[in-house]
Amino acid sequence: MASIPLLVGLRYTRAKRRNHFISFISLTSMIGMTLGVAVLILVLSVMNGFDRELRQRILGMVPHSAIKNQQDFSDWQSVAEELKEHPRVIGAAPFVNSQGMLMQRGNHRGALVSGILPEWETQVSIIGEHLVGTELTDLQSGEFNIILGDILARFLRVQKGDQVTLLIPEASITPAGVFPRLKRFNVVGTFKVGAELDGNLAYVHLEDMQRLMRMNASVEGIRLQLDDLFQAPSVTRELVNQLGHPYRGQDWTHTQGNLFQAIQMEKRMIGLLLMIIVAVAAFNIVSTLVMVVTDKQSDIAILRTLGATPGTIMRIFMVQGLTIGVIGTLVGVALGILLALNISELVLWVETTLGIQFLDANVYFISYLPSELRWDDVRFITLAALGLSLVSTLYPAWRASRIQPAEALRYD
Known part of the structure; x- marks a missing residue:
């Protein structure tokens, strides 16, 4: 039945x-x-x-976490070594960022210009895998070279070997008056990773950016690469609590979370x-x-x-x-x-x-x-x-x- x-x-x-x-x-x-x-x-x-x-x-280019110092950050190397002792941290690299205006022959566009150390940047970014016609080692200190995003370079109508002018919105006082800071950079190549990053991001050498920003040996902060990006908020809080004042942290959920x-x-x-x-x-x-x-x-x-x-x-x-x-x-x-x-x-x-x-x-x-x-x-x-x-x-x-x-x- x-x-x-x-x-x-x-x-x-x-x-x-x-x-x-x-x-x-x-x-x-x-x-x-x-x-x-x-x-x-x-x-x-x-x-x-x-x-x-x-x-x-995107998150291969954007740091999973960033530790910044509100005061002088000249001893960033010792801090980076301390941060890499955390079991979740697999890479660290210093940076100096600034919003600026890139200009060339009447074309101009705002961009985030990031000063990096090529030998450190590969620990925290996939930028080295997406370069076109150049290598990160082409960013040499004192030569004022720049690597542009593909869309940014096409908008400015520049290619490898051309020059662009970077205008930083910080005033310089000279005998002739107050002027914004300007510097000519040599385009040594482009990168192409996709999305909006190709249209608003450029890379220069860290020391060139420090000279332009008059920061001496100080940096803005240290980028971190984590083994699990979804642990970034909790790991960032732990590291900031470990370092104490005047350090503060920011993770990718603040910039790309939406x-x-x-x-x-x-x-x-x-x-x-x-x-x-x-x-x-x-x-x-x-x-x-x-x-x-x-x-x-x-x-x-x-x-x-x-x-x-x-x-x-x-x-x-x-x-x-x-x-x-x-x-x-x-x-x-x-x-x-x-x-x-x-x-x-x-x-x-x-x-x-x-x-x-x-x-x-x-x-x-x-x-x-x-x-x-x-x-x-x-x-x-x-x-x-x-x-x-x-x-x-x-x-x-x-x-x-x-x-x-x-x-x-x-x-x-």
Whole structure:
């Protein structure tokens, strides 16, 4: 008796019904569940890919944490060695930043100019991996060389070998009056990492920046690279408490946190909208089972007269509905995983075949469609789809269990 619901439910699923409309609705529900689950896995994987690229590129350039001194910071080397003793810190480098105006032949644009030590900067930044036509070692002390972001260089219409004028918004008092600080720099190359960094960031040697800012041997602060960027707020607080006054800290969540919060919010909202599509497909099972129950009233009545309980009848139709949901979900999961793992190659093939480019490198910070399949997302989507399928079977199955044999067989 325990196997009757399973056997009869599967038989109803396999049987060729007299009512072809019911069969069509069942097939539509299964296909809708498959497509909904597959698209949900694919879209979330693509958004995970963009999140990964942003994290690697932007947060590879932006320091995870920065320790600054409100007073003189000439002893930064000893402080850097002390900071690197923390188990979470894997790199440290000094810096001097200043907002300035870069000018060349009538073109001008504001930018953040960062003074760095090339031999230290590779510990905390991926800038060395994205240089175009130059090396960090080309930033030599006293030569006043500069490396510009790709978009910034194109806006200023300069290339390697040209010169740009840097204007610092700090006044210099001379016998002729008060003038802003100006300095000519030689462009030795560009870098290209993507997003807004290519349009508003430039690098010079630390000592050149110190001379321009008249800071002697002092620096503005020390950039830190951590083994886990999401631990940056807590690690920064620990280090500031360890160093004490006059040191203060700043982590990446203060400068780039809103961007990543926006990405996470967008991912959740798109996931919710796509889950509604899965829910619509799942609740199509309701209409399928309601019509099947109406079509099988005489069968239900015969089973009741043979001793089947209302619970047995209810389980029969739950098995039938769950079969549709499980098959649709599993096929959708397999299709979604296949697409998520191969979407980059598939889009590249479409671009090559049609001669178009969906992501222009001059507009977007990457020229391909990234994808990162996360098994936690697959597990959640699978369980959610199966749960919705189960819920959608409850009402029709309960309605079937309430059919009275005498009423159903009255006119048969």
